[in-house]
Amino acid sequence: MAEEQKQNTAVANGDQGKTDEEQAKELLSSHVVRAVGLTKVYEMGGEKVHALRGVDLTVDRGEYVSIMGPSGSGKSTLFNMIGGLDKPDTGEVFIDEVDIASLDTFELAWLRCHKIGYIFQTFNLIPVASALENVMMPMLFAGMSQADAQDKAADILRKVGLEKRLLNKPNELSGGQQQRVACARALANDPAIILADEPTGNLDLKTGEEIIRILGELKSEFGVTVISATHDHKMLAASDRVIVLTDGQITKIKKRSELKIQEGTIEGGQDLFD
Amino acid sequence: MATQRQNHTSLVDRSGQVRRQRQLTGKQVLLMAWKNITVRMGRSMLVTSGIVLALAFLTYIMSSDAILRSVLENAPPSVKETLSESGKFAVLEDADAQIQTRWMVGLALLVSFVGILNAMLLSVTERYAEIGTMKCLGALDSLIVRLFLLESFFQGIAGTTVGILIGLLLAFTESLFGFGWTVAEGVPLMGLVPWNGIFSIIGIAMLAGVALTVAGALYPGWRAAKMKPVEAMRAQV
Ligand SMILES: Nc1ncnc2c1ncn2[C@@H]1O[C@H](COP(=O)(O)OP(=O)(O)OP(=O)(O)O)[C@@H](O)[C@H]1O
Ligand SMILES: [Mg+2]
Numbered sequence: 001m002a003e004e005q006k007q008n009t010a011v012a013n014g015d016q017g018k019t020d021e022e023q024a025k026e027l028l029s030s031h032v033v034r035a036v037g038l039t040k041v042y043e044m045g046g047e048k049v050h051a052l053r054g055v056d057l058t059v060d061r062g063e064y065v066s067i068m069g070p071s072g073s074g075k076s077t078l079f080n081m082i083g084g085l086d087k088p089d090t091g092e093v094f095i096d097e098v099d100i101a102s103l104d105t106f107e108l109a110w111l112r113c114h115k116i117g118y119i120f121q122t123f124n125l126i127p128v129a130s131a132l133e134n135v136m137m138p139m140l141f142a143g144m145s146q147a148d149a150q151d152k153a154a155d156i157l158r159k160v161g162l163e164k165r166l167l168n169k170p171n172e173l174s175g176g177q178q179q180r181v182a183c184a185r186a187l188a189n190d191p192a193i194i195l196a197d198e199p200t201g202n203l204d205l206k207t208g209e210e211i212i213r214i215l216g217e218l219k220s221e222f223g224v225t226v227i228s229a230t231h232d233h234k235m236l237a238a239s240d241r242v243i244v245l246t247d248g249q250i251t252k253i254k255k256r257s258e259l260k261i262q263e264g265t266i267e268g269g270q271d272l273f274d
Numbered sequence: 275m276a277t278q279r280q281n282h283t284s285l286v287d288r289s290g291q292v293r294r295q296r297q298l299t300g301k302q303v304l305l306m307a308w309k310n311i312t313v314r315m316g317r318s319m320l321v322t323s324g325i326v327l328a329l330a331f332l333t334y335i336m337s338s339d340a341i342l343r344s345v346l347e348n349a350p351p352s353v354k355e356t357l358s359e360s361g362k363f364a365v366l367e368d369a370d371a372q373i374q375t376r377w378m379v380g381l382a383l384l385v386s387f388v389g390i391l392n393a394m395l396l397s398v399t400e401r402y403a404e405i406g407t408m409k410c411l412g413a414l415d416s417l418i419v420r421l422f423l424l425e426s427f428f429q430g431i432a433g434t435t436v437g438i439l440i441g442l443l444l445a446f447t448e449s450l451f452g453f454g455w456t457v458a459e460g461v462p463l464m465g466l467v468p469w470n471g472i473f474s475i476i477g478i479a480m481l482a483g484v485a486l487t488v489a490g491a492l493y494p495g496w497r498a499a500k501m502k503p504v505e506a507m508r509a510q511v
Binding site for chain 2: 095106113114125223
């Protein structure tokens with residue numbers, strides 16, 4: 001009975017091409033990411049650093065969430081936990097309501113390859129490979145043929161405005177261009193979630209805003225969920241929600257309506273820290 | 275919006291199973307490995323030249339000794355005498371020099387061993403960050419190990435082949451200078467060359483070169499593949 005009902009709702013929503021179970025999963029929860037009680041302690045020469053002290057976080061499908069906080073507040077640590085790149089000491093991370101601690105290496109690799117697109121503060125492009133080859137890499141890991149991957153990668157690079165730099169190596173590109181390659185690479189396998197750890201940290205204001213604009217477009221055009229860390233209040237323009245992390249704890253959550261937005265950037269974002 | 279969201283595959287498939295990354299086929303990995311080698315040609319040449327040097331040294335020492343020994347054993351007695359008088363076999367007749375040759379072969383082996391392992395270790399560890407990035411992008415641990423296995427295998431074959439050729443060339447040139455094309459009236463040098471021995475030296479050198487190269491890449495590659503992605507990305511060399 002319940003099955004039938006879900007099926008009906010699915011049809012009513014005009015959501016075709018998805019199976020009942022997938023549909024059911026989605027209907028059960030609109031949360032694409034759910035983190036519960038995350039803690040992480042690093043030990044450095046006998047000294048304990050509490051990077052996360054119990055962080056709870058839920059992110060809805062298609063939401064753009066900015067995680068803000070001063071340097072050392074635990075943004076990267078949280079980012080790594082959510083992305084399945086590192087394990088929390090305690091607490092759980094659910095993606096599509098699956099506890100990622102329960103995934104084996106094959107399942108985890110699928111998650112990293114298809115479900116999540118990562119953008120790193122330091123770009124992390126492969127230095128010897130061209131822009132095109134860098135973007136192709138996750139597609140090849142997913143089993144796509146060289147020819148198909150090449151076409152698709154060129155397509156994505158065109159979208160981020162790099163159609164003239166396909167064959168350039170990272171060191172032949174500016175910082176902003178490198179980060180755009182990284183954005184393109186994050187999009188390689190049409191991820192549902194983009195995790196961006198200070199994507200603008202190494203860029204000047206103007207190039208940074210360009211990257212934020214691209215992320216905002218992904219959200220609005222493709223319904224991608226974006227989780228982005230930053231310590232710069234000028235980079236909050238596209239956010240639906242801003243979460244302030246201080247010393248490993250969430251100290252403030254602000255909805256878009258509560259933010260003063262002017263000319264595409266957020267003025268007076270500094271008071272977030274008050 | 276709803277239509278576009280359909281692109282996003284759920285973590286769970288239609289039967290309720292969590293989706294799994296598939297192993298790539300041998301051909302796909304081969305292509306990737308080949309690309310990796312060609313794309314870092316300059317760098318691989320540097321590492322490969324280390325292998326070439328080590329193998330050239332090893333092959334030269336072993337085959338030069340084998341040729342000299344064979345000429346001494348197989349030359350007609352009369353020829354042997356004249357050669358002996360001219361001091362050509364001093365190395366083989368003098369007990370001290372004999373021991374010295376043994377040491378040289380041992381040393382050559384050691385140089386190859388340490389040189390190749392070191393070169394491969396360096397070339398893999400400087401790629402730790404890259405390995406970490408690859409893992410973040412969905413590469414299976416086994417894919418990383420397979421890539422390193424293939425890359426080092428190609429590199430080992432190429433470096434070892436060139437090294438052996440150079441070593442043989444040196445050994446033959448040396449004997450030619452020592453004895454000339456004809457060792458004595460009617461006794462050509464090439465007739466005294468221990469071809470079977472030379473072939474087994476080639477075989478041994480090939481095996482040692484490739485095995486050392488692969489072993490030198492595989493161990494650090496395997497360790498890096500097992501690391502957590504964040505750790506590998508952090509790793510500084
Ligand atoms: N691998 C590690 N070993 C030891 N301590 C660590 C490690 N990673 C992070 N830390 C510590 O954990 C705390 C949080 O670090 P994290 O990198 O998450 O901060 P962040 O908010 O991303 O800072 P930034 O804005 O500078 O990138 C810091 O005090 C840091 O020193
Ligand atoms: Mg950080």
